Amino acid sequence: MEFVIEATDLTKKYGSLVAVDKLDLKVEAGTIHGFLGPNGAGKTTTLKILVGLLKPDGGSVSILGQELGWDNPDARSRIGYMPELPKLPKHLKGRELLDIYGRMYGMSKEAREKQVPKLLDMVGLKERGNDLTGEYSKGMQQRLGMAQALLNEPELVILDEPSLGLDPVGMVEIREIMKEIAKEGVTVFLSSHLLHEVEQVCTNVTIINKGVALASGTLEQISAKIRGPLILEAEVDKLSKTVIGKVKELPFVANVSKDGKKLFVEVKTRDDVRSRVSQAITAGGGIVTSMNLKGGSLEDVFMGLLAKNQKEEAAK
Amino acid sequence: MSVSHSGWTVKFLAVVRYELLWNVRKKKFLGMLVVAFALATLSLALNHIAYALGGPPVELNPDFVINSNVGLGGFVFVLFAIVTTMNIISAEFESGTIVPLLAKPVSRTTVFLGKLFAAFLTLLATYCFLMIYMTVGGFLVFGPQNNLHLVPLSLVGALFSTLIWIAIVLFLGTVFRSSLIAAFGTLGVWIGTTIIGSIIGVLAGQGWIFTYIPGSGNQGFANGGPSPFGPTGTGVSTGTDSIGSNLINYILHPSWEVTYYKINIGGTTPDQIQWVRLYSEPFSNIILTSIAVALIYFIVFVAISWYVFRRAQVTE
Ligand SMILES: Nc1ncnc2c1ncn2[C@@H]1O[C@H](COP(=O)(O)OP(=O)(O)OP(=O)(O)O)[C@@H](O)[C@H]1O
Ligand SMILES: [Mg+2]
Numbered sequence: 001m002e003f004v005i006e007a008t009d010l011t012k013k014y015g016s017l018v019a020v021d022k023l024d025l026k027v028e029a030g031t032i033h034g035f036l037g038p039n040g041a042g043k044t045t046t047l048k049i050l051v052g053l054l055k056p057d058g059g060s061v062s063i064l065g066q067e068l069g070w071d072n073p074d075a076r077s078r079i080g081y082m083p084e085l086p087k088l089p090k091h092l093k094g095r096e097l098l099d100i101y102g103r104m105y106g107m108s109k110e111a112r113e114k115q116v117p118k119l120l121d122m123v124g125l126k127e128r129g130n131d132l133t134g135e136y137s138k139g140m141q142q143r144l145g146m147a148q149a150l151l152n153e154p155e156l157v158i159l160d161e162p163s164l165g166l167d168p169v170g171m172v173e174i175r176e177i178m179k180e181i182a183k184e185g186v187t188v189f190l191s192s193h194l195l196h197e198v199e200q201v202c203t204n205v206t207i208i209n210k211g212v213a214l215a216s217g218t219l220e221q222i223s224a225k226i227r228g229p230l231i232l233e234a235e236v237d238k239l240s241k242t243v244i245g246k247v248k249e250l251p252f253v254a255n256v257s258k259d260g261k262k263l264f265v266e267v268k269t270r271d272d273v274r275s276r277v278s279q280a281i282t283a284g285g286g287i288v289t290s291m292n293l294k295g296g297s298l299e300d301v302f303m304g305l306l307a308k309n310q311k312e313e314a315a316k
Numbered sequence: 317m318s319v320s321h322s323g324w325t326v327k328f329l330a331v332v333r334y335e336l337l338w339n340v341r342k343k344k345f346l347g348m349l350v351v352a353f354a355l356a357t358l359s360l361a362l363n364h365i366a367y368a369l370g371g372p373p374v375e376l377n378p379d380f381v382i383n384s385n386v387g388l389g390g391f392v393f394v395l396f397a398i399v400t401t402m403n404i405i406s407a408e409f410e411s412g413t414i415v416p417l418l419a420k421p422v423s424r425t426t427v428f429l430g431k432l433f434a435a436f437l438t439l440l441a442t443y444c445f446l447m448i449y450m451t452v453g454g455f456l457v458f459g460p461q462n463n464l465h466l467v468p469l470s471l472v473g474a475l476f477s478t479l480i481w482i483a484i485v486l487f488l489g490t491v492f493r494s495s496l497i498a499a500f501g502t503l504g505v506w507i508g509t510t511i512i513g514s515i516i517g518v519l520a521g522q523g524w525i526f527t528y529i530p531g532s533g534n535q536g537f538a539n540g541g542p543s544p545f546g547p548t549g550t551g552v553s554t555g556t557d558s559i560g561s562n563l564i565n566y567i568l569h570p571s572w573e574v575t576y577y578k579i580n581i582g583g584t585t586p587d588q589i590q591w592v593r594l595y596s597e598p599f600s601n602i603i604l605t606s607i608a609v610a611l612i613y614f615i616v617f618v619a620i621s622w623y624v625f626r627r628a629q630v631t632e
Contacts, residue, residue, distance in 0.1 A: 014631070048630065051419045053415060053418055053419065053630035054630060055629055071423055073422055073423045074421065075421075076420065076421040077421035079419075081416070083412075083416055083419070086416055087413050087415065087416070088416060089338055089411075089413045090411075091342065092338065100333055101416070103326060103327070103330030104420040104421065105421060106323050106326055106327060106421070
């Protein structure tokens with residue numbers, strides 16, 4: 001397995017406050033890895049260490065196979081970073097800013113002329129590229145922040161709360177962008193406190209609280225750790241043996257049981273398989289009247305872990 | 317990826333561009349040009365204004381331009397240093413724009429040098445504008461001018477005089493990450509050395525100290541001698557503020573000796589005030605000393621600022 005981020009025993013203190021506490025973090029190449037934690041958990045602090053804005057008090061970090069020393073522009077040239085609520089120079093126009101940042105990446109004129117309009121278009125700022133960033137709304141600044149993180153076609157993109165301050169459409173767009181770049185082989189590491197966001201876009205997740213990693217792994221592993229299997233509960237008219245047989249044939253189904261009109265399908269995947277299950281039911285002659293996904297969401301996992309963590313702390 | 321020399325230049329120029337575009341659009345910079353223009357115009361028009369108010373008629377003065385120090389003097393150096401430099405590091409921290417900037421693959425040393433160079437260019441442009449305006453204006457108001465070929469020396473001197481203040485502004489701004497402390501701290505230093513300094517110097521006879529402190533320096537007299545009413549001759553300031561005019565005077569009068577005096581207040585009536593001759597030194601000494609003082613202050617304060625900036629943790 002190839003890791004693009006490997007941090008061991010990472011520690012960062014602000015005075016006496018330990019913001020990041022012996023954190024171990026491994027981000028696998030090609031994944032969309034969520035860094036999930038409540039406010040003040042130490043997410044931003046960790047990300048800032050990864051891009052060289054903060055110096056850790058202990059532990060080691062390697063990024064893209066390179067030991068991250070202090071002020072290492074080489075490592076940064078392969079990373080894109082979007083800060084939390086990015087603050088961009090107000091006196092520059094969106095297009096100018098991207099162009100200048102592009103120069104800082106050492107991009108050629110042709111590369112900049114190709115990338116800048118493409119990215120402005122991608123984040124929905126095509127019409128506003130010639131306006132000063134100081135005149136942008138909060139969400140527009142966030143979008144430009146996303147664009148500047150993708151300028152150099154990075155191998156690793158580090159995003160600090162990418163959907164903060166975005167409208168629902170913007171949130172969906174940002175998620176689409178993340179999925180899009182991941183398809184091209186880019187590793188995406190994003191912090192978030194939005195569980196459903198992580199659940200929707202991430203393949204992997206690390207949960208952090210008070211600077212300590214509580215759990216880390218693929219979304220399925222994390223979920224499985226805490227709760228039982230995911231159950232799809234369907235109400236079916238004309239629920240016959242044939243229907244159950246058809247559903248059982250699906251590759252991701254672990255178990256099927258019934259209770260009157262209710263059909264319980266235990267699935268082994270985190271993918272949304274509702275339509276495939278309902279197709280199988282229809283193929284068997286049944287009629288689906290309702291369908292629900294049961295078994296905790298990531299939210300249940302998260303709350304469960306936090307509660308456990310708090311209990312352990314209290315016991316100490 | 318190796319860092320080639322041309323790669324470094326591209327990144328350095330990107331920082332310079334980033335900074336210059338920002339400078340040019342800052343109202344403060346426009347304000348600086350307006351102030352420069354106003355000061356120069358005032359010094360050109362002063363005699364006409366005096367005449368209009370009942371003063372003596374305006375006479376042709378072929379030495380106006382060469383003695384005008386391109387319209388610059390002590391406080392203006394400080395003012396321009398503050399305007400060009402108070403923001404270059406501290407405001408990036410204050411506004412949070414330092415976060416996306418330092419996440420780019422440009423070493424902090426390059427960012428630092430690029431910003432400093434941009435401040436220097438801004439200053440150079442302003443001073444060139446002033447020099448041309450004063451020269452043309454002087455010609456129009458006071459008739460044909462002598463020694464115009466020496467005018468660029470005032471420009472060089474003015475740059476030296478300002479660099480020392482730039483280094484102090486930069487130092488305060490970088491260490492305290494506050495533009496206000498940078499601006500007012502520097503003003504405080506200037507007030508301390510210039511106003512209080514010259515009083516102590518003359519009264520206590522310890523004026524030589526001020527040769528080694530940025531600002532107006534010690535006061536002496538050249539090309540004259542003692543008289544019952546105090547020393548005669550041309551007043552000479554030894555400080556870093558006067559490098560330009562001293563350079564010109566030295567070329568015009570290479571054999572000048574400068575003599576220093578102190579004032580003894582023996583009694584209560586004016587005729588009991590005594591000017592006591594302290595010592596003399598060749599004019600060339602003064603010039604070499606003040607250039608060395610300017611350079612040493614510049615190097616020391618810039619080096620400390622660089623060291624602090626390189627190690628700065630971005631907690632913003
Ligand atoms: N500049 C700072 N000075 C002192 N303490 C800080 C500073 N920045 C962060 N902290 C503290 O470090 C801890 C972690 O903060 P951090 O910003 O990393 O959390 P976060 O997980 O990003 O939270 P959020 O979801 O609110 O963005 C918090 O307790 C915070 O108060
Ligand atoms: Mg945060």
